[in-house]
Amino acid sequence: MTTALDIVTRSLRSIGAYAAGEQIAAEDANDAFDLLNDLLDTWSNTTMMIPYITEIIFTLTNGKYQYTIGKNGTIGGSFTGSIAPGTNGIGVLTVTTVPSGDIALGQFIGGAADGTQITQFITGAGGIGTYEVNISQTVASTTLSTYYQRPMRINSAYVRVSTLDYPVAPINVENYNQIGFKTLNGPWPRALYYQPSSPLGNITFWPVPASGEMHMFAETVLGQFNSLSDTVTLPPGYKMALRWNLAELLMPEYGKVDQMTVAMIKENAENSRAWIKRTNMQPPAVASFDDALVSMHRANDSAWIFSGGFLP
Numbered sequence: 001m002t003t004a005l006d007i008v009t010r011s012l013r014s015i016g017a018y019a020a021g022e023q024i025a026a027e028d029a030n031d032a033f034d035l036l037n038d039l040l041d042t043w044s045n046t047t048m049m050i051p052y053i054t055e056i057i058f059t060l061t062n063g064k065y066q067y068t069i070g071k072n073g074t075i076g077g078s079f080t081g082s083i084a085p086g087t088n089g090i091g092v093l094t095v096t097t098v099p100s101g102d103i104a105l106g107q108f109i110g111g112a113a114d115g116t117q118i119t120q121f122i123t124g125a126g127g128i129g130t131y132e133v134n135i136s137q138t139v140a141s142t143t144l145s146t147y148y149q150r151p152m153r154i155n156s157a158y159v160r161v162s163t164l165d166y167p168v169a170p171i172n173v174e175n176y177n178q179i180g181f182k183t184l185n186g187p188w189p190r191a192l193y194y195q196p197s198s199p200l201g202n203i204t205f206w207p208v209p210a211s212g213e214m215h216m217f218a219e220t221v222l223g224q225f226n227s228l229s230d231t232v233t234l235p236p237g238y239k240m241a242l243r244w245n246l247a248e249l250l251m252p253e254y255g256k257v258d259q260m261t262v263a264m265i266k267e268n269a270e271n272s273r274a275w276i277k278r279t280n281m282q283p284p285a286v287a288s289f290d291d292a293l294v295s296m297h298r299a300n301d302s303a304w305i306f307s308g309g310f311l312p
Contacts, residue, residue: 002231002232002233002234002239003228003229003230003231003232004033004036004225004227004228004229004230004232005024005029005033005228005229007036007239007242007243007246008024008029008032008033008036008228008246009024009029010243010247011032011036011242011243011244011246011247011250012024012028012032012247012250014243014244014247014265015247015250015251015254015261015265016254016261017250017254029228030228031253032246032250033225033228035246035249035250036225036242036246037224037225038249039242039245039246039249040222040223040224040225040242041222041224043222044152044219044221044222045152047219048276048277048280048281049222049273049276049277049280050219050220050222050280051220051235051238051276051279051280052220052235053155053217053218053219053220054106054148054149054151054217054218054219054220055104055105055106055215055216055217056069056075056104056106056148056151056154056214056215056216056217056218057102057104057213057214057215058075058076058101058102058213058214059101059102059212059213059214060159060188060189060205060209060210060211060212060213060214062209062210062211063185063208063210064208064209065183065189065204065205065206065207065208065209066202066203066204066205067202067203067205068200068201068202068203069147069148069150069151069200069201069202069203070147070148070149070150070199070200070201071108071110071147071149071150071199071200072110072147072200073147073148073150073200073201075147075148075203076101076107076110076145076146076147076148077098077099077100077101077102077103077145077146078098078099078100078101078143078144078145078146079095079096079097079098079099079101079103079143079144079145079146080095080096080097080098080099080141080142080143080144081093081094081095081096081141081142081144082094082096082139082140082141082142083113083116083133083137083138083139084138085136085137085138086132086136089136089231089233090119090132090133090134090135090136090233091116091132091133091134091135091136091137092122092130092131092132092133093109093116093118093130093131093132093133094129094130095124095127095128095129095130095131096128096141097128098127098128101146102126102127103118103124103126103127103131103146104118104126104146105118105119105120105121106118106148106220107146107147107148108146108147108148108149109133109144109145109146110144110145110146110147111142111143111144111145112139112140112142112144113133113135113137113139113144115135115226116133116134116135116137117133117134117135117223118131118132118133118146119131119132119133119134119233120132134232134233135230135231136231149221149223150196150198150199150200150201150221151194151196151201151218151219151221152196152218152219152221153194153196153218153219154170154192154194154203154216154217154218155170155217155218155219156170156216156217157169157170157192157214157215157216157217158215159188159189159209159212159213159214159215160212160213160214160215161187161188161211161212161213165215166188166190168189168190168191168192168205168214168216169190169191169192170191170192170193170194171191171192171193172193173193173195175191175193176191176193176204176206179191179206182206183208184206184207184208185207185208185210186207186208186209186210187209187210187211187212188209188210188211188212189205189206189207189208189209189212189214190206190207191205191206192204192205192206192216193206203216236279237272237275237276237279238276240268240272241269241272241273241275241276244265244268244269244272245269245272245273247265247269248265248266248269251265
């Protein structure tokens with residue numbers, strides 16, 4: 001397990017601001033900590049620095065076609081649960097009731113455990129049971145909420161109706177404006193328009209759905225540290241990348257670095273980003289599938305009059 005202070009300390013020593021074993025001054029640690037979170041925030045805007053895709057799952061409400069996503073948004077749920085310290089810096093969430101919504105990997109918890117993320121199923125799988133969370137803590141049994149971080153973009157989606165999955169096309173605002181009958185009712189949505197406003201993102205479905213379980217896939221927003229003592233489990237390569245890229249950002253503030261060290265830090269920062277990008281590079285989408293396996297191909301029908309003809 002790595003803490004924010006571990007990364008900050010190694011970065012400050014890499015640029016020669018502190019010697020090995022020397023105590024980091026609180027003001028320097030806090031300044032570097034703020035810059036570390038700024039770095040993570042910047043990487044969230046870079047697709048190839050994102051380690052995985054988050055699957056956002058929620059149940060559609062009959063007749064409702066607009067939802068908000070993020071903390072205190074309409075996409076989420078509530079449950080009764082408690083958290084106990086686990087091993088290796090993680091916590092164990094025990095869920096006893098789920099009055100609304102579902103519990104899914106990647107969700108964040110609001111309330112008494114605000115900012116804690118659900119990272120793994122133990123005995124639970126969306127309902128009552130136990131789950132691994134990223135912060136070791138003690139929270140007595142209480143009512144908690146779940147939410148997803150506001151995504152930067154939604155890449156793809158489908159809706160599950162009974163046992164069948166139907167593709168839902170993410171569209172841009174120009175495509176959405178072409179829809180002539182925006183309040184058309186349908187059994188499930190065929191398209192979604194996502195507006196990444198802040199602090200909550202807004203999702204609009206078309207046509208207005210009657211039912212279904214939505215599955216949306218979005219690039220994960222890299223979580224930020226709440227404090228220098230926060231522990232985090234990073235994917236392979238990220239700890240080193242954060243160390244050298246933070247060192248690169250800190251160099252101008254200290255001015256103690258000779259030219260050979262500057263070149264070494266810049267090279268290490270660039271190489272560590274390149275390693276991560278190669279790992280995160282996604283294979284190209286398969287051009288086509290067997291028509292019997294997917295529902296993307298269908299005959300033309302009169303629905304084009306409502307959609308402007310842009311939907312597949």
